[in-house]
Amino acid sequence: MKLSMSLLYTSLNRINQITSRSIFQKDCTSYNKPFRRFLKNIMGYTGVMDEHHIFPRCLKNHPVLYDIEFNSGKNLKLMPNRVQSKQLRYNQDNSDTYHISNVVLKHESHPSYTRYVKTQLDLIDPYGQDREYQIWLLIGHLEQHLNFENQIPFK
Numbered sequence: 001m002k003l004s005m006s007l008l009y010t011s012l013n014r015i016n017q018i019t020s021r022s023i024f025q026k027d028c029t030s031y032n033k034p035f036r037r038f039l040k041n042i043m044g045y046t047g048v049m050d051e052h053h054i055f056p057r058c059l060k061n062h063p064v065l066y067d068i069e070f071n072s073g074k075n076l077k078l079m080p081n082r083v084q085s086k087q088l089r090y091n092q093d094n095s096d097t098y099h100i101s102n103v104v105l106k107h108e109s110h111p112s113y114t115r116y117v118k119t120q121l122d123l124i125d126p127y128g129q130d131r132e133y134q135i136w137l138l139i140g141h142l143e144q145h146l147n148f149e150n151q152i153p154f155k
Contacts (some may be wrong), residue, residue, distance in 0.1 A: 023139060029073025036073065049078040054142050055121075056114045063126040064135065077143055112153035117142065 028035040031051060055065060064104050068075065117138075124134045125153050145151040 019141075021136065023068055023072045023074040026069050027073055029076070030069070031071035031076060040078075045060065045078060048081065050081040052077045052079045052146070054139055054146070055137060056110075058114060059121065061116055062118065064119050064121045064124045064131065066126065068135070074139065077146055079146065110154050112155055116153045 007100065026033075027040075030036065037046075040049070053070060054077055055068060055070065057070055059065060060068075060070060120138055120142075124131060124138070128134070146154075
Protein backbone atom coordinates (compact mmCIF):
# COMPACT_ATOMS: atom_id res chain seq x y z
CA MET A 1 0.00 0.00 0.00
CA LYS A 2 1.58 3.29 -1.11
CA LEU A 3 0.21 6.52 0.28
CA SER A 4 0.58 9.90 -1.37
CA MET A 5 2.23 12.38 0.99
CA SER A 6 0.48 15.29 -0.69
CA LEU A 7 -2.87 13.70 0.18
CA LEU A 8 -1.79 12.78 3.69
CA TYR A 9 -0.35 16.19 4.47
CA THR A 10 -3.19 18.24 3.09
CA SER A 11 -6.52 16.57 3.79
CA LEU A 12 -6.98 16.63 7.55
CA ASN A 13 -4.51 19.47 8.03
CA ARG A 14 -6.65 21.58 5.68
CA ILE A 15 -9.77 20.55 7.56
CA ASN A 16 -8.05 21.85 10.72
CA GLN A 17 -7.47 25.20 9.06
CA ILE A 18 -11.04 25.47 7.77
CA THR A 19 -12.99 24.27 10.80
CA SER A 20 -10.68 25.48 13.55
CA ARG A 21 -11.56 29.12 13.89
CA SER A 22 -9.13 29.92 16.65
CA ILE A 23 -6.16 28.55 18.52
CA PHE A 24 -7.65 30.16 21.61
CA GLN A 25 -10.55 27.72 22.01
CA LYS A 26 -11.44 24.07 21.56
CA ASP A 27 -13.36 23.06 18.48
CA CYS A 28 -14.63 19.98 16.65
CA THR A 29 -11.12 19.15 15.40
CA SER A 30 -9.47 19.39 18.82
CA TYR A 31 -7.23 16.54 19.93
CA ASN A 32 -9.08 13.28 20.58
CA LYS A 33 -12.53 14.73 19.81
CA PRO A 34 -14.98 12.26 18.22
CA PHE A 35 -15.22 14.25 14.97
CA ARG A 36 -11.42 14.32 14.59
CA ARG A 37 -11.18 10.57 15.25
CA PHE A 38 -13.99 10.00 12.74
CA LEU A 39 -12.18 12.04 10.05
CA LYS A 40 -8.88 10.26 10.68
CA ASN A 41 -10.64 6.92 10.44
CA ILE A 42 -12.54 7.57 7.19
CA MET A 43 -9.43 9.09 5.59
CA GLY A 44 -7.39 6.04 6.56
CA TYR A 45 -4.97 7.97 8.79
CA THR A 46 -5.40 5.84 11.91
CA GLY A 47 -2.12 4.01 12.48
CA VAL A 48 -0.44 5.94 9.66
CA MET A 49 -0.37 9.52 10.91
CA ASP A 50 0.25 10.91 14.38
CA GLU A 51 -0.75 14.20 15.95
CA HIS A 52 1.99 16.79 16.38
CA HIS A 53 1.47 19.90 18.49
CA ILE A 54 2.78 22.84 16.48
CA PHE A 55 3.40 24.76 19.69
CA PRO A 56 4.96 22.03 21.85
CA ARG A 57 3.11 21.31 25.07
CA CYS A 58 6.31 21.84 27.06
CA LEU A 59 6.02 25.55 26.14
CA LYS A 60 2.61 25.74 27.79
CA ASN A 61 3.86 28.24 30.39
CA HIS A 62 5.51 30.59 27.89
CA PRO A 63 4.20 34.14 28.58
CA VAL A 64 3.05 34.65 24.97
CA LEU A 65 0.93 31.48 25.04
CA TYR A 66 -0.99 32.23 28.24
CA ASP A 67 -4.43 31.80 26.64
CA ILE A 68 -3.67 29.21 23.95
CA GLU A 69 -5.75 26.03 23.77
CA PHE A 70 -2.95 23.54 23.10
CA ASN A 71 -5.31 20.81 21.89
CA SER A 72 -7.11 23.07 19.40
CA GLY A 73 -7.14 21.73 15.86
CA LYS A 74 -5.19 24.84 14.82
CA ASN A 75 -2.27 23.67 16.98
CA LEU A 76 -2.25 20.14 15.60
CA LYS A 77 -0.60 18.79 12.49
CA LEU A 78 -0.75 15.27 11.19
CA MET A 79 2.66 13.82 10.48
CA PRO A 80 3.66 10.33 9.33
CA ASN A 81 4.59 7.86 12.03
CA ARG A 82 7.49 5.41 11.96
CA VAL A 83 5.33 2.36 11.39
CA GLN A 84 4.26 3.50 7.93
CA SER A 85 7.26 5.65 7.05
CA LYS A 86 8.71 3.18 4.54
CA GLN A 87 5.51 3.27 2.50
CA LEU A 88 5.19 7.03 2.23
CA ARG A 89 6.31 8.97 -0.80
CA TYR A 90 5.78 12.60 -1.66
CA ASN A 91 5.49 13.68 -5.27
CA GLN A 92 5.79 17.41 -5.84
CA ASP A 93 4.62 18.77 -9.20
CA ASN A 94 4.86 15.24 -10.64
CA SER A 95 8.57 15.78 -11.24
CA ASP A 96 10.63 15.62 -8.05
CA THR A 97 10.15 12.70 -5.72
CA TYR A 98 11.17 13.18 -2.11
CA HIS A 99 11.73 9.99 -0.18
CA ILE A 100 10.82 9.53 3.43
CA SER A 101 14.34 10.52 4.54
CA ASN A 102 13.39 14.13 3.68
CA VAL A 103 10.15 14.03 5.66
CA VAL A 104 10.10 15.07 9.30
CA LEU A 105 8.77 12.25 11.46
CA LYS A 106 6.84 13.02 14.61
CA HIS A 107 8.24 10.20 16.72
CA GLU A 108 11.73 11.61 16.74
CA SER A 109 12.71 13.63 19.78
CA HIS A 110 12.62 17.29 18.74
CA PRO A 111 14.56 19.48 21.20
CA SER A 112 15.92 21.62 18.35
CA TYR A 113 12.39 22.32 17.15
CA THR A 114 11.25 23.23 20.66
CA ARG A 115 14.22 25.61 21.06
CA TYR A 116 13.45 27.15 17.67
CA VAL A 117 9.79 27.71 18.58
CA LYS A 118 10.75 29.18 21.97
CA THR A 119 13.21 31.56 20.29
CA GLN A 120 10.48 32.70 17.90
CA LEU A 121 7.99 33.14 20.76
CA ASP A 122 10.52 35.18 22.71
CA LEU A 123 10.43 37.74 19.88
CA ILE A 124 6.70 38.37 20.44
CA ASP A 125 5.58 40.93 23.03
CA PRO A 126 3.15 39.08 25.35
CA TYR A 127 1.28 42.33 25.98
CA GLY A 128 1.51 43.80 22.49
CA GLN A 129 -1.59 44.73 20.52
CA ASP A 130 -0.51 42.50 17.66
CA ARG A 131 0.27 39.41 19.80
CA GLU A 132 -2.57 37.31 18.34
CA TYR A 133 -1.57 38.27 14.79
CA GLN A 134 2.08 37.39 15.51
CA ILE A 135 0.98 34.01 16.92
CA TRP A 136 -1.15 33.43 13.83
CA LEU A 137 1.81 34.22 11.56
CA LEU A 138 4.15 31.98 13.55
CA ILE A 139 1.78 29.01 13.59
CA GLY A 140 1.33 29.35 9.82
CA HIS A 141 5.09 29.47 9.32
CA LEU A 142 5.67 26.43 11.54
CA GLU A 143 2.80 24.40 10.03
CA GLN A 144 4.02 25.08 6.50
CA HIS A 145 7.68 24.29 7.19
CA LEU A 146 7.22 21.17 9.32
CA ASN A 147 6.85 18.97 6.26
CA PHE A 148 10.51 18.62 5.34
CA GLU A 149 13.82 18.54 7.12
CA ASN A 150 16.20 21.46 6.87
CA GLN A 151 13.41 24.02 6.54
CA ILE A 152 13.32 24.55 10.30
CA PRO A 153 15.31 22.67 12.97
CA PHE A 154 13.56 19.54 14.17
CA LYS A 155 15.74 16.77 15.60
